[in-house]
Amino acid sequence: MKPAQPLLRVTALSKHFPIHSRGFFSRQVGTVRAVDDVSFDVAPGETLGLVGESGCGKTTAARTILRALRPTSGRVEFALADRCVDLAALPERALKALRPRMQMIFQDPFSSLNPRMTVGAIVGEPLVIHRMARGRELEDRVVDVLRRVGLKGEHRSRYPHAFSGGQRQRIGIARALIMNPALVVCDEAVSALDVSVQAQVINLLEDLQDELKLTYIFVAHDLGVVRHISRRVAVMYAGRIVELAPTEAVFKGALHPYTRALVSAVPYPDPDVRMNFRLAGEVADPAHLPQGCAFHPRCPDRHAPCDKVRPDLRPLADGRRVACHLHHKP
Amino acid sequence: MADNGDILLEVRGLRTSFFLDEGEVRAVDGATFSIRRGRILAIVGESGCGKSVTAYSVLRLIQPPGRIVGGRIVLYPRGRPPIDITALGEKSETLYDVRGGRISMIFQEPMTSLSPVHSVGNQICEAVLLHQPVARREAEARAVAMLGRVGIPGPEERLRQYPHELSGGMRQRVVIAMALACNPELLIADEPTTALDMTIQAQVLALIRTLQSDLGTSVLLITHDLGVVAQTAADVAVMYLGRIVEEAPVRALLKDPRHPYAMGLLQSLPSLSQGRARLPSIPGSVPALTEIPPGCPFHPRCPYMQAGRCDTGGPPDLREVAPDRLAACLRAEEIHT
Numbered sequence: 054m055k056p057a058q059p060l061l062r063v064t065a066l067s068k069h070f071p072i073h074s075r076g077f078f079s080r081q082v083g084t085v086r087a088v089d090d091v092s093f094d095v096a097p098g099e100t101l102g103l104v105g106e107s108g109c110g111k112t113t114a115a116r117t118i119l120r121a122l123r124p125t126s127g128r129v130e131f132a133l134a135d136r137c138v139d140l141a142a143l144p145e146r147a148l149k150a151l152r153p154r155m156q157m158i159f160q161d162p163f164s165s166l167n168p169r170m171t172v173g174a175i176v177g178e179p180l181v182i183h184r185m186a187r188g189r190e191l192e193d194r195v196v197d198v199l200r201r202v203g204l205k206g207e208h209r210s211r212y213p214h215a216f217s218g219g220q221r222q223r224i225g226i227a228r229a230l231i232m233n234p235a236l237v238v239c240d241e242a243v244s245a246l247d248v249s250v251q252a253q254v255i256n257l258l259e260d261l262q263d264e265l266k267l268t269y270i271f272v273a274h275d276l277g278v279v280r281h282i283s284r285r286v287a288v289m290y291a292g293r294i295v296e297l298a299p300t301e302a303v304f305k306g307a308l309h310p311y312t313r314a315l316v317s318a319v320p321y322p323d324p325d326v327r328m329n330f331r332l333a334g335e336v337a338d339p340a341h342l343p344q345g346c347a348f349h350p351r352c353p354d355r356h357a358p359c360d361k362v363r364p365d366l367r368p369l370a371d372g373r374r375v376a377c378h379l380h381h382k383p
Numbered sequence: 384m385a386d387n388g389d390i391l392l393e394v395r396g397l398r399t400s401f402f403l404d405e406g407e408v409r410a411v412d413g414a415t416f417s418i419r420r421g422r423i424l425a426i427v428g429e430s431g432c433g434k435s436v437t438a439y440s441v442l443r444l445i446q447p448p449g450r451i452v453g454g455r456i457v458l459y460p461r462g463r464p465p466i467d468i469t470a471l472g473e474k475s476e477t478l479y480d481v482r483g484g485r486i487s488m489i490f491q492e493p494m495t496s497l498s499p500v501h502s503v504g505n506q507i508c509e510a511v512l513l514h515q516p517v518a519r520r521e522a523e524a525r526a527v528a529m530l531g532r533v534g535i536p537g538p539e540e541r542l543r544q545y546p547h548e549l550s551g552g553m554r555q556r557v558v559i560a561m562a563l564a565c566n567p568e569l570l571i572a573d574e575p576t577t578a579l580d581m582t583i584q585a586q587v588l589a590l591i592r593t594l595q596s597d598l599g600t601s602v603l604l605i606t607h608d609l610g611v612v613a614q615t616a617a618d619v620a621v622m623y624l625g626r627i628v629e630e631a632p633v634r635a636l637l638k639d640p641r642h643p644y645a646m647g648l649l650q651s652l653p654s655l656s657q658g659r660a661r662l663p664s665i666p667g668s669v670p671a672l673t674e675i676p677p678g679c680p681f682h683p684r685c686p687y688m689q690a691g692r693c694d695t696g697g698p699p700d701l702r703e704v705a706p707d708r709l710a711a712c713l714r715a716e717e718i719h720t
């Protein structure tokens with residue numbers, strides 16, 4: 054079977070931020086490699102999980118892909134009906150026309166909605182900004198999308214404060230979906246929700262994906278949620294992807310020592326499945342990365358080349374990708 | 384549940400309300416639970432169910448417009464007469480001795496407990512000097528020992544550092560060191576790892592477990608995460624709308640919940656259902672605390688609700704439904720299969 058043409062192909066994407074010295078005559082004294090040489094594909098209709106700890110670059114990667122940030126280097130090829138464009142190289146104007154195709158859903162259902170706008174205005178705003186609908190048609194589309202996310206048409210005249218956390222997250226989802234996007238990046242989209250509500254919103258995201266043929270990049274730190282929702286997972290550490298593999302392979306037999314540690318830190322709600330986390334130390338600081346593999350100072354499997362040669366993310370025979378000298382001879 | 388010599392803290396029918404313009408917010412509305420000596424009890428529940436207000440009530444830290452309006456909180460120190468915390472005067476010596484001495488507390492945000500302008504060492508020493516009859520030198524030695532104990536490398540040098548020089552995980556370790564430096568009988572930890580990364584959370588939970596079993600301190604662990612409960616606690620109390628709806632040893636409750644709300648919470652966890660099956664979810668959402676439903680407060684969302692029975696009268700009592708198991712559901716025995 055020929056693999057489907059990817060909807061998104063990210064190649065060697067990097068986003069570096071300069072660090073400036075303090076004071077009036079500030080000069081650049083270093084670089085934070087927030088995202089460094091990141092590559093992956095996402096197939097149409099797929100959900101790719103992007104996991105890692107805070108500061109590992111997940112959100113920066115997502116924002117750089119959507120061109121909310123300008124990439125330092127790399128390519129972001131996005132498939133349209135008739136052609137493929139490189140989002141990383143596109144001028145602002147051309148980008149604006151494509152914006153509706155890619156949307157983002159944010160973590161915080163409390164601060165991401167303007168408290169002074171009605172729900173109808175919030176949800177319809179993207180259509181107004183892009184001049185895609187007005188008047189009667191605008192109203193109809195707002196009502197339609199509110200129903201799709203499990204809210205009611207009448208809700209459009211209310212203000213966000215009158216809604217619970219789960220309902221506000223539905224409003225955020227409605228706002229993203231009204232543009233008929235192909236790609237939706239969910240950045241910790243269910244992290245702030247309580248479990249009972251979280252389950253409702255996860256179900257909703259999955260239903261909408263089936264109905265509307267959506268492609269998701271699901272950025273999250275909660276591995277339980279990611280395991281449930283995504284078919285493949287990319288694990289980031291210090292700005293780089295260290296492992297990219299089918300979800301169950303990651304949970305049942307991770308290859309990278311960091312992934313293994315991360316999986317062992319998941320507190321399962323079962324007292325007979327003991328958390329068995331043994332790693333000392335804390336995540337690497339992307340402003341002061343060590344030489345070689347960024348994980349080597351903490352790695353239980355560290356060996357000769359690890360503190361000198363940086364391992365690249367490369368495929369193994371079974372297609373799983375891993376950036377570790379244990380699995381590739383340098 | 385246990386015979387009385389076993390119990391360190393007993394909370395019976397605790398009610399704490401906030402009197403606001405829009406009415407009385409019954410944040411804790413008849414909570415009953417007990418903490419056994421030398422064990423970790425987790426209180427688990429969703430946002431706003433009253434977990435933190437319960438913890439603050441135990442330390443008598445509720446400020447106006449809030450007030451404890453009913454119930455009793457009794458501490459049973461070893462070899463001493465019981466202390467009725469609810470009856471203590473605001474300025475009594477005993478309350479002072481309880482707060483930070485017999486019971487200490489750590490919070491979700493480590494900076495809640497730390498002062499940004501004092502060195503870590505000073506803060507731990509102050510905490511010790513405040514509650515223990517020791518000299519400065521002795522307090523300092525204890526601070527160093529405690530920092531070492533919570534896994535902070537190079538404790539002597541760390542004493543001179545300020546909180547902003549430490550990572551979030553290190554700060555939470557310092558807070559734990561500070562809380563344990565006075566040998567409290569009870570440690571209350573309110574979401575101590577919620578603000579931390581997964582791997583740092585794993586380290587801190589392991590630390591709390593080890594210290595608890597080494598020192599024999601009882602712990603009241605407040606969390607919204609059933610995973611944290613399973614990995615850390617011995618007993619668990621599930622809270623909904625200001626009441627404990629089920630209390631049992633951890634394994635019993637997680638493997639075989641008896642209250643429909645506890646069942647619903649467990650089923651809706653994504654990590655237990657692998658692959659893309661639909662998650663069973665609890666319908667509806669938590670009602671406002673100013674509009675607590677009559678009868679069983681969970682009845683509008685409960686799949687086992689029986690009209691005429693569950694939706695009238697007062698809330699069901701937390702009662703023994705099986706040996707060592709308490710649940711506040713009228714139908715607990717009928718629906719358990």
Ligand SMILES: Nc1ncnc2c1ncn2[C@@H]1O[C@H](COP(=O)(O)OP(=O)(O)OP(=O)(O)O)[C@@H](O)[C@H]1O
Pocket residue numbers: 401403408410428429430431432433434435436437449607672
């Ligand atoms: N100072 C206050 N004034 C008014 N209402 C309050 C105050 N403190 C708490 N409440 C209310 O009491 C209820 C219980 O709050 P509490 O902080 O105990 O919840 P919680 O279970 O700890 O939730 P979370 O998981 O979000 O921390 C909430 O509805 C809250 O809004």
Ligand code: SF4
Pocket residue numbers: 642643644679680681682683685686687688689693699711712713714715
């Ligand atoms: S008392 Fe009735 S409504 Fe309440 S939990 Fe039990 S069955 Fe459900």
Ligand SMILES: [Mg+2]
Pocket residue numbers: 434435436573
């Ligand atoms: Mg709280």
